[in-house]
Structure formats: C-alpha cells, structure tokens
Amino acid sequence: MSKKIYVHVADDHKIVIEGIIAVINTDDDIEVVDYSLTGTQVTKWFDNRKNKADVLVLDINIPELDGFEVVKHLRKKVNKPKIIIVSSYNDIRIVEEMLKLGCSGYITKNNAGAHIINAIKAVVQGEQYFSSDVQKDMLQKYVNKKEVPHGDAPESFLMETLTDREIEVLRLITQEHNTPEIADKLNVSVSTIETHRKSLLKKLKVKNAVGLAMYAIKYKII
Amino acid sequence: MSKKIYVHVADDHKIVIEGIIAVINTDDDIEVVDYSLTGTQVTKWFDNRKNKADVLVLDINIPELDGFEVVKHLRKKVNKPKIIIVSSYNDIRIVEEMLKLGCSGYITKNNAGAHIINAIKAVVQGEQYFSSDVQKDMLQKYVNKKEVPHGDAPESFLMETLTDREIEVLRLITQEHNTPEIADKLNVSVSTIETHRKSLLKKLKVKNAVGLAMYAIKYKII
DNA sequence: AGTGCAATCCCTGAAAACAGGGATGTAAAA
DNA sequence: TTTTACATCCCTGTTTTCAGGGATTGCACT
The missing domain is CATH 3.40.50.2300 (Response regulator)
Incomplete structure (x- = not known):
C-alpha cells in the first residue's frame, strides 16, 4: 500500500x-x-x-x-x-x-x-x-501567553548565543576553576575572564557561578 | 536444560x-x-x-x-x-x-x-x-592503588554522610541562593550557614560552590 | 557520667566574585 | 565604509566566599 x-x-x-x-x-x-x-x-x-x-x-x-x-x-x-x-x-x-x-x-x-x-x-x-x-x-x-512582557524580544533565552570564548570559560567554571586559574589556562589576563563571567551572568540571567553551572548542565553546554 | x-x-x-x-x-x-x-x-x-x-x-x-x-x-x-x-x-x-x-x-x-x-x-x-x-x-x-594515602580511612566519599541541614543548605545553594539568603530562609545566622558550607566543601572534597552544585547534580542530592 | 555528633554562633583575614563603568584592536558584515 | 560583534584589558568599589580557628547547647548512645 x-x-x-x-x-x-x-x-x-x-x-x-x-x-x-x-x-x-x-x-x-x-x-x-x-x-x-x-x-x-x-x-x-x-x-x-x-x-x-x-x-x-x-x-x-x-x-x-x-x-x-x-x-x-x-x-x-x-x-x-x-x-x-x-x-x-x-x-x-x-x-x-x-x-x-x-x-x-x-x-x-x-x-x-x-x-x-x-x-x-x-x-x-x-x-x-x-x-x-x-x-x-x-x-x-x-x-499563559498574556504574561509575555513586550513584543519586541520574542526569542527564547536559548537563542542567547554564547561566543566560543564564553563557552570555554563556562566549561572551566563547571570544572571548579576560579578566575585566576582560568586566566592562566587561557593565557589571558584576569580582567578578561572577569569580563566573560559578567557577560555570561547577564546573558543567561543567573545570579552567580552556581547558576552558570546549573545552566551548563541543563542545556548540555558541557 | x-x-x-x-x-x-x-x-x-x-x-x-x-x-x-x-x-x-x-x-x-x-x-x-x-x-x-x-x-x-x-x-x-x-x-x-x-x-x-x-x-x-x-x-x-x-x-x-x-x-x-x-x-x-x-x-x-x-x-x-x-x-x-x-x-x-x-x-x-x-x-x-x-x-x-x-x-x-x-x-x-x-x-x-x-x-x-x-x-x-x-x-x-x-x-x-x-x-x-x-x-x-x-x-x-x-x-594506582599505591597512591592511597593511609590505611585507616578506606571508605569512599560517597559514604560521607551529609546531615539533614547540610543537604538543605546544599539544595538552596544549587538554587542560586547566597549565604545571607539561605540564612534568612532557614531563620538562622549567616555564621551558621557559613559553617555548613565549610563542612560541605570539606566532606565533598570540592573547591567552591560550583563544585557543590556539580556534586549535588551528579549524585542526585537535589 | 562521659563521649560523640548535630546544629548553632562568633572572630579574623585573605581571596574571589560581582557590579558598573570605560577602552582598544580586529575582523566580519551591512 | 561604517557598523557590529568579539576578545582583550583596566579601574573603583562592594559583597560574598573561603580558610582557620574557637565555642555552646542539646540530644543520643554507652
């Protein structure tokens, strides 16, 4: 058939x-x-x-x-x-x-x-x-669609694209490394990693490093 | 047969x-x-x-x-x-x-x-x-067994039993709460939560809060 | 009666994280 | 060509975390 x-x-x-x-x-x-x-x-x-x-x-x-x-x-x-x-x-x-x-x-x-x-x-x-x-x-x-705040940013936060560097930093954060260690591993200054961390916190809308780790696990970044 | x-x-x-x-x-x-x-x-x-x-x-x-x-x-x-x-x-x-x-x-x-x-x-x-x-x-x-430090504590760290309070604190940590917030939620002083955090770090042999979160996920504490 | 453990609280000091700016070079895209 | 995005770096200042002690109460078990 x-x-x-x-x-x-x-x-x-x-x-x-x-x-x-x-x-x-x-x-x-x-x-x-x-x-x-x-x-x-x-x-x-x-x-x-x-x-x-x-x-x-x-x-x-x-x-x-x-x-x-x-x-x-x-x-x-x-x-x-x-x-x-x-x-x-x-x-x-x-x-x-x-x-x-x-x-x-x-x-x-x-x-x-x-x-x-x-x-x-x-x-x-x-x-x-x-x-x-x-x-x-x-x-x-x-x-529950009425709860959407405003119509100009309909994209899900999964669309929040992380840059390669940010993903690399995120991965190292989940491996319990702190900022100086990550800076050392990537051969850049501590300031740079601090900037990346701040971007990650902002993009992923989480409060702290634990939030980053939880996000990374949930959405399989790592 | x-x-x-x-x-x-x-x-x-x-x-x-x-x-x-x-x-x-x-x-x-x-x-x-x-x-x-x-x-x-x-x-x-x-x-x-x-x-x-x-x-x-x-x-x-x-x-x-x-x-x-x-x-x-x-x-x-x-x-x-x-x-x-x-x-x-x-x-x-x-x-x-x-x-x-x-x-x-x-x-x-x-x-x-x-x-x-x-x-x-x-x-x-x-x-x-x-x-x-x-x-x-x-x-x-x-x-690699030779690397075991001494013979008096052979138990795996999974045996490291967390107290009820420690598990409660660990759970709140994974929810992105910081020490003052946890203290408030549990109606105890900040010092108390700091003590619990230190015990958790020691017992689970991790370096920081991210390590605690990763442990909690891996071993399904939360 | 003594021992151990859980839970609570405190202190000091150092290290790290976070918040909020600004700044530069470079490369790709519009 | 102008703009945009990325990666890099710096400054100031506050908050939080971590390390290391010490101490008390209450409860349970021996």
Whole structure:
C-alpha cells in the first residue's frame, strides 16, 4: 500500500537505540536503516549521498555535536530528513527552539515507545507530532501567553548565543576553576575572564557561578 | 536444560526498558516478568510476596527512591534478587559503593545490550559481572592503588554522610541562593550557614560552590 | 557520667566574585 | 565604509566566599 519509511536513529546509549528499533520493528511500514551514537556520525552519514533516510529520530544529548548542532547542519541539505527529537526531559523552551530550527516532532523518552510509530507516520505526511506531555506544556504556555512582557524580544533565552570564548570559560567554571586559574589556562589576563563571567551572568540571567553551572548542565553546554 | 531465569527491569525511561526487554527476548532462558519506572514501584513489587524475580536490572537514576535506596531496601529481604546496575555513566566510586551494598553486577548503558544477557546468566550462578569499560576502570584503580594515602580511612566519599541541614543548605545553594539568603530562609545566622558550607566543601572534597552544585547534580542530592 | 555528633554562633583575614563603568584592536558584515 | 560583534584589558568599589580557628547547647548512645 504505502511506500516503506526509512529511519535513522541517533542516541548515545545503544540500549535506547535497541529499544526504539524493537518498537519500530512491530510496524511493517517502517524500517530502521542505520543508527549513530554521536552527532558527527549522524552528519557524516547524511553527508554521504549514498545514505538516505526519510526520518531522523534524534536525541539532543549526544556527544561531539549535540542535537542542536546536528539539526543546524542538516537543515541546509537538499534531501533533508524529517527530524523527530527524542529528549530525556521536556523543557518547553527547547521544544520551541527545535521547532524554530525546523524539526517536525518532539517526544519525551518517558513514553517514546507509545508515540514513536505515530510520530514517524505523521511527520512523513508533513504533519507535526508531539507526545502528550509536550502537548500539555505547549498548551499551558499558550494559555499563559498574556504574561509575555513586550513584543519586541520574542526569542527564547536559548537563542542567547554564547561566543566560543564564553563557552570555554563556562566549561572551566563547571570544572571548579576560579578566575585566576582560568586566566592562566587561557593565557589571558584576569580582567578578561572577569569580563566573560559578567557577560555570561547577564546573558543567561543567573545570579552567580552556581547558576552558570546549573545552566551548563541543563542545556548540555558541557 | 537449565531452569528459566526471571528478571525485573527498573528504569525511568520506558524506551530503555523496551530496549532491555528486546535484547533479553533473544534468549530463551531468560524472561522479563515485570518492570518498574520508579524506585518505590520496585520496592513495593518485591515487598509483595506474590512477586519474585531472580534478577533485578536496576538504573541508578530513577525517581522517588534512587538506585542506592532501592538496593539498601532490598538487601534486607530474605528472598532478595541478584542486582545488576545499569548506569548512564561510569564512576568507579559508584561501582565500589554498589558492590559494598551487595550488588552483583555493573554495566554501563553504552554497551548494555552486548552485556546484559551474559551478566544475568553470570549473577544467577553467583558470579559477579562487569561490562568491559567498568572492568577497565577497576583495573586502572587497582594499578594506582599505591597512591592511597593511609590505611585507616578506606571508605569512599560517597559514604560521607551529609546531615539533614547540610543537604538543605546544599539544595538552596544549587538554587542560586547566597549565604545571607539561605540564612534568612532557614531563620538562622549567616555564621551558621557559613559553617555548613565549610563542612560541605570539606566532606565533598570540592573547591567552591560550583563544585557543590556539580556534586549535588551528579549524585542526585537535589 | 562521659563521649560523640548535630546544629548553632562568633572572630579574623585573605581571596574571589560581582557590579558598573570605560577602552582598544580586529575582523566580519551591512 | 561604517557598523557590529568579539576578545582583550583596566579601574573603583562592594559583597560574598573561603580558610582557620574557637565555642555552646542539646540530644543520643554507652
């Protein structure tokens, strides 16, 4: 009846991939053609013009290139796959971010099994698909939309792009280094690192170094 | 030939459970009888004397009661199952801790699929089983054993028990509160919180508040 | 009755973090 | 070409953290 759907799965944990494959194999219309354990594996796979898949099932938290980077890379391509994000947790700001980047679906790992097949079938039809818990949060956000302060800065703070240097400093902060140590490691003056710290505090809207560390962990900067 | 082995699987992500089941189903000697998504589900299941399983495959990071609590609960029981830990990451100190608590195996999620069946068969025979990456780390640790400073304090820092108050302070630190704010919230003097902070730094062997936050996240204090 | 531990409070002094400016060179983009 | 963004550096001053002591109360266990 319908043409077979080919899927590529990317997750850093093999066991999760095996779970997804096991679920997908229960449906005869869909076939997992290959999988990747890192972000660079994904991009390389799709860069090779011999390889194609209709749908990419992608975990955000994967090594080397994270989910955001992979999506940014793939969206430039001509034969780009539909992308379904499978995430451990469910932060509405990340969902929004991924939608902006052109993803077609977002489901959480909690109930990925129940949703993955429907999600794949939906996105190849050009529809968008979200798991029930994500839908709930989106609705909640929509209802509370009146609380948005003013209309000129609609971008999520995830759009707050950190510079390479800032990310480097942030990484060293999470490794318990203080300003003099970071300055030494990067061969710049203490003043410079202090400036970077101040930018980070401002951009990420946190109060102190602990806030920076928590942010870095939550959004997988490190 | 050999009697069938019954297994209970616990992980907060359904898709991981599905992956483990898919792998285990390839072997006729083993059967997954049930699964749990939270720590309390696991303990309640085993508390019910109708339910029994030879092996528990357990993720450390599960809600309500974490892996440590589950193991502590189960080891008091008479018909206790062999426990195989399946962990996202591979910290040798956690492995040691789990071994002390009486677990029989430890494998990482990276290559759980390749090891899970062998691990289950090994532990029901009374053996211990570790995945290759864990083995590597254990060997490394053993080789470097000479670096242990003195023989009177062999306990891992995970045994370093934090008091209730210290955990409370630690939690507030991870919420970006500074000392005056914490003192105010807990209705004690700033000096008191400073004392707690110093104890935390010492006990957890970290350099600063960021180190405390990273510890809290890593070991799920918060 | 004595020991140990948890929780509370205080002191001093040094180091680091934070707030808020300003300033410069350079490279890329408009 | 002008503007913008990035990375670098400096100054002033305040607040917070950290290091190192010491001390008291109360409670639980032996």
